[in-house]
Amino acid sequence: MSREPRARRQPYSVDVVALTPRDNELAVLLERRGDGAGRDKSVRWVIPWTVSKSGEGLTELSQRALRNSTGAATTWTTQVGAFSDGPHPGGSELSILYVALVPMGQATVSSENFEWFRLSDLPALTERQSQMLQVSVAAVRDRLDLYPVAFKLLPATFTLSELQHIYELLLGRRLHKASFRRALAAAALVEPTDEWRSEGRGRPAQLYSLGTRKRRRGKRGVRFDLLG
Amino acid sequence: MSREPRARRQPYSVDVVALTPRDNELAVLLERRGDGAGRDKSVRWVIPWTVSKSGEGLTELSQRALRNSTGAATTWTTQVGAFSDGPHPGGSELSILYVALVPMGQATVSSENFEWFRLSDLPALTERQSQMLQVSVAAVRDRLDLYPVAFKLLPATFTLSELQHIYELLLGRRLHKASFRRALAAAALVEPTDEWRSEGRGRPAQLYSLGTRKRRRGKRGVRFDLLG
DNA sequence: TCAATAGTGTCTGTTAGACATTATGGA
DNA sequence: TCCATAATGTCTAACAGACACTATTGA
Numbered sequence A, B: 001m002s003r004e005p006r007a008r009r010q011p012y013s014v015d016v017v018a019l020t021p022r023d024n025e026l027a028v029l030l031e032r033r034g035d036g037a038g039r040d041k042s043v044r045w046v047i048p049w050t051v052s053k054s055g056e057g058l059t060e061l062s063q064r065a066l067r068n069s070t071g072a073a074t075t076w077t078t079q080v081g082a083f084s085d086g087p088h089p090g091g092s093e094l095s096i097l098y099v100a101l102v103p104m105g106q107a108t109v110s111s112e113n114f115e116w117f118r119l120s121d122l123p124a125l126t127e128r129q130s131q132m133l134q135v136s137v138a139a140v141r142d143r144l145d146l147y148p149v150a151f152k153l154l155p156a157t158f159t160l161s162e163l164q165h166i167y168e169l170l171l172g173r174r175l176h177k178a179s180f181r182r183a184l185a186a187a188a189l190v191e192p193t194d195e196w197r198s199e200g201r202g203r204p205a206q207l208y209s210l211g212t213r214k215r216r217r218g219k220r221g222v223r224f225d226l227l228g
Numbered sequence C: 001t002c003a004a005t006a007g008t009g010t011c012t013g014t015t016a017g018a019c020a021t022t023a024t025g026g027a
Numbered sequence D: 001t002c003c004a005t006a007a008t009g010t011c012t013a014a015c016a017g018a019c020a021c022t023a024t025t026g027a
Helices: A058-069 A127-142 A160-171 A177-187 B058-069 B127-142 B160-171 B177-187
Strands: A012-022 A025-032 A049-051 A076-083 A094-101 A114-118 A157-159 A190-197 A205-210 B012-022 B025-032 B049-051 B076-083 B094-101 B114-118 B157-159 B190-197 B205-210
Touching (some): A012 A058, A012 A114, A012 A127, A012 A160, A025 A160, A049 A058, A058 A076, A076 B076, A127 A160, A157 A190, A160 A177, B012 B058, B012 B114, B012 B127, B012 B160, B058 B094, B127 B160, B157 B160, B157 B190, B160 B177
Antiparallel strands (some): A012 A025, A076 A094, A157 A205, A190 A205, B012 B049, B025 B114, B157 B205
């Protein structure tokens, strides 16, 4: 990399879409654009990113981007893909995109340059950034049944109603309470703790944690839940 | 595939894992390593790749890599991700990985430098290449219920038994014939043609094609088919 | 007490898997 | 004819969704 001339154009950047539950939907962490350098003055918010400095790996880069934007502790991240369409605020050709899931209630910001936006209330974004955000959310959604991503949006212990709300939020539809719990029990996914939480009126809810038991993929029939 | 001089470190390459069904399992297209320039002389096969020339997009790059390796017509490709661990045969820091699915019976090679290998009978690969291959296969497998990837491994018309074999190959387990067909019918995924095919003994099978009807995602309950 | 939420038991229609049966060709 | 494969009907156990009900707290 250092053999290349000091180009105006970075070869690639690592961009991080951080998501957290907020007001019954997802919220994304955006960075205020410092100057008016961009051609499109109306775009004032961008997806946080970093560029490689000295042989850092992609994972380290994504972690650094996260540390710079949320002050929060390490959160779960996974790579989404590489994007090249449209301009990037940092001038990079390629955006290597990571999505990070921040547990409910831990969505902080490191400075005033960062802010969380609900997906239904987004500021204007460039084409590439908008596409990256959309693909990030889809990636999380589509892995919902395969990977325990819903749990990454919750603290270590949670109530089953909270867990169901996360699933409903990600799936975009209501779920049946009894069925949801039966499926959870069948998969031995969660383990009860001996704590309860009382919130406002109503019976207190028992707190659960993600189970530690080895689960194996059920030998269930094939479903053709194709999109489109 | 005209390569940059080896001394120059490419910022990134586009690598393509082409997969096709072969002998009841998947096979991958590899390129013979031309010279003995690598440190590890035992590695003689690599995943085909290209490097950017003049502002080509990622998709175009992957298509070019494919055209260079299989002489075949355009096949279905999708991006898998970006990899940076370990050395790359072309010296690139980053590998942007695409997976291409080549229909059964169309797995040709463009020259003697390329060869198809069954996954159970692979030659030695570098760490990054081995990882990329593994992730590619997993990506196809994991999207099986969401995207019609199985059909990309078949010609335009096929028998239901062939389709089931592809699913079994990808899932790594046997499926129930009647259930498989019921699920297909329920999803209105395939449409019968008026052709039949007789192969060896036994009753001839009707040929089907992928249906054109709009399918929407069923409002089915949540499954927790978590891995590991 | 009422209101609100947690958690569970029961019923029913649907579906996955097992099994059996028919259909249709080749050896 | 026997054999192999396609295609389909029937039965049953499991499960998803609906509904009702109990449980437990705060107002």
